[in-house]
Amino acid sequence: MQPLSQLETGQQAVISAIEADESLFHRLSALGFRVGKTLSIMRRASFNGPLQVRLGTTDVILRCNEASRIQIHPI
Amino acid sequence: MKRIALLGMPNTGKSTLFNRISGASARVGNWPGITVDLMSAKILLGGHIAELIDLPGIYDLHGFSEDEQVVRHFLTNNPVDLLIVLLNSTQIERQLSLLLQLKKLGAPIVLVLNMADEARRAGITINTENLAAELALPVIQISAKYGEGLPKALEVAAHIVNEQKATTNPKSINLLLQEDSQIEHEMEDLIQKHVQIPTTLGDDTTDKIDKILLHKWLGLPLFFAAMFLLFQFIFTVGGPLQEGLAWVLDLIRSSLLEPLLGSSPAWLKGLLLDGVYNGIATVAAFVPIIILFFLVMSMVEDSGYLSRAAFLMDALMAKMGLDGRGFVMMLMGFGCNVPAIMGTRIMRSRPMRLLTMLVIPLSLCSARLQVFIFMIAALFSAKHAPLVLFSLYLMSFLTMFLTAVLFQNQYKNAEPFILELPPYRFPTPRQIVLRGWQEVKHFLNRASKFIILGVILVWLLTNFPSNVAPASIGTYAGQIGVFFGPILDPIGINHELAIALIFGFVAKEIVVGALAVIYGMQGDALMAQMATQIDWVQAMSFMLFTLIYTPCLSTIATIRNESKSYAFMWLSIVWSLGLAWVVSFVFYQGARALGY
Numbered sequence: 001m002q003p004l005s006q007l008e009t010g011q012q013a014v015i016s017a018i019e020a021d022e023s024l025f026h027r028l029s030a031l032g033f034r035v036g037k038t039l040s041i042m043r044r045a046s047f048n049g050p051l052q053v054r055l056g057t058t059d060v061i062l063r064c065n066e067a068s069r070i071q072i073h074p075i
Numbered sequence: 076m077k078r079i080a081l082l083g084m085p086n087t088g089k090s091t092l093f094n095r096i097s098g099a100s101a102r103v104g105n106w107p108g109i110t111v112d113l114m115s116a117k118i119l120l121g122g123h124i125a126e127l128i129d130l131p132g133i134y135d136l137h138g139f140s141e142d143e144q145v146v147r148h149f150l151t152n153n154p155v156d157l158l159i160v161l162l163n164s165t166q167i168e169r170q171l172s173l174l175l176q177l178k179k180l181g182a183p184i185v186l187v188l189n190m191a192d193e194a195r196r197a198g199i200t201i202n203t204e205n206l207a208a209e210l211a212l213p214v215i216q217i218s219a220k221y222g223e224g225l226p227k228a229l230e231v232a233a234h235i236v237n238e239q240k241a242t243t244n245p246k247s248i249n250l251l252l253q254e255d256s257q258i259e260h261e262m263e264d265l266i267q268k269h270v271q272i273p274t275t276l277g278d279d280t281t282d283k284i285d286k287i288l289l290h291k292w293l294g295l296p297l298f299f300a301a302m303f304l305l306f307q308f309i310f311t312v313g314g315p316l317q318e319g320l321a322w323v324l325d326l327i328r329s330s331l332l333e334p335l336l337g338s339s340p341a342w343l344k345g346l347l348l349d350g351v352y353n354g355i356a357t358v359a360a361f362v363p364i365i366i367l368f369f370l371v372m373s374m375v376e377d378s379g380y381l382s383r384a385a386f387l388m389d390a391l392m393a394k395m396g397l398d399g400r401g402f403v404m405m406l407m408g409f410g411c412n413v414p415a416i417m418g419t420r421i422m423r424s425r426p427m428r429l430l431t432m433l434v435i436p437l438s439l440c441s442a443r444l445q446v447f448i449f450m451i452a453a454l455f456s457a458k459h460a461p462l463v464l465f466s467l468y469l470m471s472f473l474t475m476f477l478t479a480v481l482f483q484n485q486y487k488n489a490e491p492f493i494l495e496l497p498p499y500r501f502p503t504p505r506q507i508v509l510r511g512w513q514e515v516k517h518f519l520n521r522a523s524k525f526i527i528l529g530v531i532l533v534w535l536l537t538n539f540p541s542n543v544a545p546a547s548i549g550t551y552a553g554q555i556g557v558f559f560g561p562i563l564d565p566i567g568i569n570h571e572l573a574i575a576l577i578f579g580f581v582a583k584e585i586v587v588g589a590l591a592v593i594y595g596m597q598g599d600a601l602m603a604q605m606a607t608q609i610d611w612v613q614a615m616s617f618m619l620f621t622l623i624y625t626p627c628l629s630t631i632a633t634i635r636n637e638s639k640s641y642a643f644m645w646l647s648i649v650w651s652l653g654l655a656w657v658v659s660f661v662f663y664q665g666a667r668a669l670g671y
Contacts, residue, residue: 017090017114024491024493029142035111035113035129035131036111036112036145047391050399060496062491063492
């Protein structure tokens with residue numbers, strides 16, 4: 001298990017836990033981040049910028065700080 | 076093998092607890108009745124191997140969010156030996172509902188109250204023994220973070236699991252949850268019949284475009300090139316439109332209004348023409364730019380590129396307490412502050428919007444540029460001119476950066492930066508036109524009165540008392556200039572320039588015109604006259620002040636409208652005036668001290 005922020009680009013993973021406060025948790029779940037869902041990182045912005053994450057048919061961008069709240073299992 | 080399900084509300088530390096118990100043995104797997112994968116782990120419990128399943132956190136057993144359906148489907152398809160229900164001790168008054176809902180299912184339950192340490196600090200005491208007795212199930216307080224109370228919880232769980240002979244009966248649970256599943260079926264049926272949802276993002280065109288536009292090295296240059304082109308488009312198309320509009324307004328004035336008011340007293344003519352009518356003209360001057368700006372903005376936004384721009388620029392902007400979307404607005408501010416400030420509406424977080432609105436008025440907008448080009452031509456050689464202009468642009472970026480850094484703690488953005496990246500779409504012309512029209516209407520409704528009143532006020536200040544020449548030292552504006560002499564002298568701004576700065580409150584476009592009225596001459600003669608009156612250090616100080624202080628009445632009116640706060644409007648005015656004075660002071664006194 002590792003935080004999403006450390007997942008390699010292109011590697012698939014399953015969300016195993018979301019450790020976030022209430023507002024972030026709601027925002028994440030509204031965009032489809034749920035335990036058990038498969039995701040992958042499409043790309044990272046230069047200069048340690050945000051990640052582009054693909055979850056099913058949705059693409060989401062989020063900062064590393066927020067991505068580190070999502071624990072994943074690479075598959 | 077015994078099966079234990081871990082259940083609880085979101086953010087109760089359920090995953091932390093699961094990780095603590097399962098260690099490294101956790102794996103993902105699928106289960107009958109549900110489509111998402113769940114984490115599970117084989118654990119040693121009271122000498123036997125048991126399987127622990129981490130169910131999604133839910134607020135309501137009878138709700139219809141995806142997670143709530145997953146939990147119900149799991150329980151109605153998979154028999155379990157025990158439910159461990161995890162609640163947050165500090166929020167027990169809200170969360171106990173979930174336990175009571177689960178209890179009605181008749182499954183064996185251990186209630187585990189997490190965050191015992193936090194509850195203690197908050198002064199919340201829970202009488203677990205009495206609560207357990209009343210609920211008729213074991214209640215244990217733990218702190219999953221520190222592992223406190225965990226052995227006891229596991230011991231109780233082991234005891235129940237090993238004593239228990241029968242598992243839960245999915246069929247009877249299904250019966251109890253019948254009403255919910257009926258609603259689910261009904262929902263599904265209605266959606267299937269009447270709603271069409273595409274299963275994939277059409278084709279992979281979006282992916283192909285993103286490969287280029289979000290490329291690691293090409294992305295940023297392409298973004299700047301795109302912004303430059305849009306910028307050029309707005310102002311090359313907008314410039315002639317503004318000029319044409321000004322020409323028409325001038326024509327109406329000279330051939331219709333002036334003859335009409337020919338016989339009326341001078342003060343009334345002045346008030347109506349130089350006050351009211353000029354005010355209307357000032358408002359009208361913004362209309363073409365606002366229409367064009369929002370035409371372009373709605374294309375950028377609706378096409379899906381704005382979120383991409385945010386993706387590309389975010390690393391830099393995050394350091395300033397802003398986000399990538401703010402950068403697009405800041406860039407647009409270099410054309411015109413008014414639509415850029417209106418455009419900050421795309422940000423949901425109010426603190427971040429306010430911070431962006433505080434930063435935008437410091438950009439070197441096209442109206443300020445006119446003043447600088449005039450001053451530079453009058454007081455600097457052609458060799459030095461580009462360097463002077465470049466240093467002004469640099470100063471603009473520096474003051475923006477400084478303001479953002481200084482105020483980012485005041486306007487701390489609490490909202491996480493998480494944006495959906497939509498597929499590329501073609502916006503419909505109707506959408507674009509509608510947006511431009513609505514924005515103009517909004518601007519005219521809200522800002523026009525404010526701007527017209529402001530123009531009338533400046534006209535009064537620069538034309539009264541009526542026995543002195545307009546815009547001279549004798550007018551109220553001149554007297555204000557003299558009054559503020561002690562403040563303006565140390566930054567090298569004389570009384571004539573001070574009057575021009577008062578005009579500049581209305582709009583920077585009229586500063587050069589004001590100088591012409593103040594000195595009583597125009598064009599080359601005015602430039603020559605100014606070169607004899609002030610030196611380059613004074614001119615530079617004047618330009619720095621013009622760059623940083625309040626851009627125009629329209630910007631102030633827009634800030635007031637968009638922030639819905641007079642206090643914020645005043646903060647913006649006071650901060651920009653203060654910063655302008657300090658920068659000019661440092662420059663002027665520094666240059667003089669160096670012997671220039």
